[in-house]
Amino acid sequence: MRCEVVAIGTELLLGQIVDTNSSWIGEQLALAGIDSLYQTKVGDNFDRMVSTIRHALERSDAVICCGGLGPTQDDITREVIAHIMGVPLERDETIVQKIRDYFEGRGRPMAENNKRQADIPVGASIIAQMPGTAPGLVAPVGNKVIYATPGVPREMHEMMLGTILPDLQRRSGLASVIRSRVIRTWGNSESGLAEVLADRITELDAIGNPTLAFQASGIEGIKVRITAKTGDEATAQKILNEEEARIRALLGDIIFGLDEESMETVVLKRLRARGMTLAAAEAITGGVLAERMSTLDPAMAVFRGAMISARFDDTAAYGKSGADRAGKSARFAREEFGTDIGIAVNLAQDGEGERLNTAFLHISTKDHEYGMATTLPGDRYRLRTFGVIELLNYLRKTLDAQ
């Protein structure tokens, strides 16, 4: 069963709106075990919409069209689908009444052009879910099918989950369950991971299930995705658990979390479990650490705060080496905020005999001081973000080692 997505709207091509609908639909299709091999964006143009949807129907069994069901002149998905089906549009008075009720329920009169939204291609059926004024469509074309949903994400989601996905699964007669797990790593490159996992990937290529894939997650490390395809939920989870254990054995402590966990999440979880509090002194990282930690701990119960200041780079006040400055500023943070742990990262300065972009990470506790050096990337954005993740990763490993 192959299903394509066609996102409709000139504003999508012009970049005025990012097409998050196709991504969401793609994820839902994958989770439902339906292949989605192409996704296309096309503007509000009759001929181009017809040719795009026809082309999609040729190579797939189903097409989901998203957008172009509004009341204005440039909303022509209804007309395009009727043309492809070779049928006329017919106004559905039940839908006209539903739209009128919708507006009256909000104390507004229905505009005349909203009636256009009730024009349905003859032979198409209306999707039961209709949270807005645009009815969704299920339009059969031979033994294939076109679905149409509004571009409003909330309305589209409801129609996808309520009608389209179940209809696709019924059509495909799919029994299989597809489940994924993402293993998040920090400290090796995509190609480095590929080398470590090369033998296992070759084995899995022969077995065919589960599969492994790599994904660079922007600056936030590399993800390894395990995908299992099987008959039932319990077996899928068993396959994922076993594969996760194998990968953990191969990758060790560069694995920092699973699925949606970030470096901040896992550090906060560990600190919370130990009842410990944290504060930071930030110079080069300029508040990036505070912003990320306070996003996940808005009450600042575990992450108590940070001082952001260039003073920590002052060699007279904080020390003549990066290691000294990192240590003294981490202690400053711990004392200033009265926390169990203070952390800081400090960059080597010119004339200190260190390689360019050498950074010193420091963790200060009441009983111990921990420090290490690392190299950060050259450009400022990556330097700051890398510096924060490296520092949190060092804290994670230090906590785990105790």
Add this chain to the structure above:
Amino acid sequence: MRCEVVAIGTELLLGQIVDTNSSWIGEQLALAGIDSLYQTKVGDNFDRMVSTIRHALERSDAVICCGGLGPTQDDITREVIAHIMGVPLERDETIVQKIRDYFEGRGRPMAENNKRQADIPVGASIIAQMPGTAPGLVAPVGNKVIYATPGVPREMHEMMLGTILPDLQRRSGLASVIRSRVIRTWGNSESGLAEVLADRITELDAIGNPTLAFQASGIEGIKVRITAKTGDEATAQKILNEEEARIRALLGDIIFGLDEESMETVVLKRLRARGMTLAAAEAITGGVLAERMSTLDPAMAVFRGAMISARFDDTAAYGKSGADRAGKSARFAREEFGTDIGIAVNLAQDGEGERLNTAFLHISTKDHEYGMATTLPGDRYRLRTFGVIELLNYLRKTLDAQ
């Protein structure tokens, strides 16, 4: 001149990554006066990539492929382009050396499979900009062209602006000059702006040039885009200048900047011009302000720093009203960092008799204290970001009024 975008990567179809690259490219093409009528996402599959790019080349003059230039086995854009060109790949040793230098600059060895990134289709040329390890390509196919860039946005942007857009404009022999200017506003809604500008938009609809368009810029205010299409650069700039002056007269001080200027940029510019320094006390905004300001003032010469702490919400220490706490914490910041100005925003707490989400903005200087109240959105992310922009906007207006 028609140019399509093909975004490559199975992770895009599966919704693991949202394809923001195509949106960004679409916007750049539109600004450059190049039509982009289709954008397609396709997975890392040889046959499907070949057919998608061929199909795009049939109906357009140029295709920009984004992604699939990495070092791993599933990165096959190089092979696909060579196949479409009907040529072999050849390893470019200069590029191998560049990649090796890249890794060595970061203190890491180059993995063997990174050499694949230096395999270039014979007859294609390499894009001069190469901020990462993946070289971009300009691959002629008859009188048409395929461009290939990495999927990493930063690398793609650099290649687009440095090579691809100029090359497209040269190929299209565009005689007309299309120039845009974006007027950035804060403090009115899109529909509110449309009302104020309604008469002028009607006038321009009749004249045809320049045109005005609105664009909600996520959380960062509404943009008004003036686009002038004319024969030469000087005339284009004259049209933009005149229209900007008209819009300034209509919108007044809700305009905070132009084009790429952010609220931080314009505040820093004003402070720098006056030789003044700034510090902040952050509670609810949790480092968002520090992060944004220090990004643009990395040396922290103007923005001297911030203290991030829940202490500023402490009613015993900082006052029994939001206005008191904002005032006292702004003064604390000014004194702690020894700056000319201290700023803070503080949220009303339960039982203080204020409407939900009332926030107090405060600016403290040696001679004057300035305070005002505003209402912030409910969800935390928007509350923090709005709070920071509102506070900076208040500082901008206060500085301008002096």
